[in-house]
Amino acid sequence: MKLWxxxxxxxxxxxxxxxxTISIGGDVTEIIYALGxxxxxxxxxxxxxxxxxxxxxxxxxxxxxxxxxxxLAMKPSLVIASELAQPSLALQQVxxxxxxxxxxxxxxxxSAIDEKIAVIxxxxxxxxxxxxxxxxLDRQIAAVPTHRLPVRVLFIMAxxxxxxxxxxxxxxxxxxxxxxxxxNALAGVARYQSLTQxxxxxxxxxxxxxxxxxxxxMGGEANVWALPGLAYTPAGKQRQLLVIDDNALLSFxxxxxxxxxxxxxxxxxxxx
Numbered sequence: 615m616k617l618w619x620x621x622x623x624x625x626x627x628x629x630x631x632x633x634x635t636i637s638i639g640g641d642v643t644e645i646i647y648a649l650g651x652x653x654x655x656x657x658x659x660x661x662x663x664x665x666x667x668x669x670x671x672x673x674x675x676x677x678x679x680x681x682x683x684x685x686l687a688m689k690p691s692l693v694i695a696s697e698l699a700q701p702s703l704a705l706q707q708v709x710x711x712x713x714x715x716x717x718x719x720x721x722x723x724x725s726a727i728d729e730k731i732a733v734i735x736x737x738x739x740x741x742x743x744x745x746x747x748x749x750x751l752d753r754q755i756a757a758v759p760t761h762r763l764p765v766r767v768l769f770i771m772a773x774x775x776x777x778x779x780x781x782x783x784x785x786x787x788x789x790x791x792x793x794x795x796x797x798n799a800l801a802g803v804a805r806y807q808s809l810t811q812x813x814x815x816x817x818x819x820x821x822x823x824x825x826x827x828x829x830x831x832m833g834g835e836a837n838v839w840a841l842p843g844l845a846y847t848p849a850g851k852q853r854q855l856l857v858i859d860d861n862a863l864l865s866f867x868x869x870x871x872x873x874x875x876x877x878x879x880x881x882x883x884x885x886x
Contacts, residue, residue, distance in 0.1 A: 633738070634689060638677050638705075639696025641867030642718055643668050645731055646694070648747055648868055649740040657688045659699075663861065664869075682707035694734060696720050722789030726866050727751055747868075754871035758878060759795065765881040766799040767791045768819035768849065770838070771806060772828040778841055779806040780817070786864040787823075793870075794877045796821075811843030820848040820884045823877065825860030848884075856880040 635654040637643040643662035646652060657672040659680070674684050677699040685693065685708050693713055695705060697720035709715045716737050719726050728748050735744025769787035771779045781787035782803035791798045799819040800807065807813070824838060832838060835855065844850040858876055862869035 633692050635692045635694060635738075636674060636685060636688060636690045637662055637694050638674075638680070638699050639718065639720075639865070640664065640861050641730060641865040642694050642696050642734065644868045645734050645747070646738070649731075649735055649738060649743045651738045651740055654692075654738065656690060657685070661861070678702075680704035682711070686711055686713070692716070692737070694718060694737060722786040722864075722866055724755060724793050724866070724870070727755075727868075727870060730867070751868065751871065755874070758871055758874045760793065760874075760878075762795050763878070763881055765796050765884050766818060766820045766848075767796045767877070767881065768799040768814075768817060768822050770809070770822060770824045770828060772824075772831045778809045778832065778838075780809045780813070782807055786866065789866070790863050790870075790873065790877065791823075794874045794881070796877065796881050809841060809843075814841065814843035815846050818847050820852075820854060821881055822849045822855045823863075823880070824855065824857055825863070826857055827860050829857055852884070854880070854884055 633654045634656045636657045637646055637655060638659045640661040640663060643658050644664050646655060647665050647668065655671055657674050658668055659677045660673050660675060661677055662668050672688060675681060677696060680699065680702055682704040685704065690713055693705065693708055693715045695715060695717055697717050699705065700717060705715050716733065718730050718733050731744050731748050735741050769781040769791065771781065780800045782800040782805055783798065784805055788798045788801065799817040822838065829835065829838070838855065839850065856876065858873060859869065862873040
């Protein structure tokens, strides 16, 4: 094979291998590693905890509180950011400084996973790897039963202390619950709402779902069951609680099939 042909074939790899990439969003970071492009990363945001080697990278901060100076200090040539980080003045400033910024969808839908992989793969010149990854994820999702199961699920999030919020429509938790063929007990309200005794009784959840981080903030399972009104709900009476990895369920990333399976199995265990 002529040398100039070899050079042309090698060009895409050499160009993309020279990228200095910063990833913003745990789902984005996981996909970059799964595509075999982890060596291009020079930093990540605080939500990027997987795979474990990602935590060895410098942390540029929380995705919704980014600082342009901190990002530019890493001398990136590319920033791949979740749409959930937008609108971001910091990312605008980074782009104005000449750094390419690529935004990846943050839609809480199963179809978004393939879209994320396609965009990131194309950006990093890993289209073939992207197609293989998409096919694998599609098979995993197809293996999870998603036909309708009339179980009312309440996702609880706690930001600080024992303050508990319930996930209504338009949230990632709502999208995950519906993707698993289940019913969101708070589908009638928008976004996250503070949980009240009256609201819990009316919602009548049959299954509670809480992230590990939120459970820790609430001080353990006993404080969950102590929420006013919960004892009068089917979930409270039967002590039906699923503790799950927050990012796996809410990020609509590579761990979504596992999270969906856990959610579905917990719902199937609920007594009719």
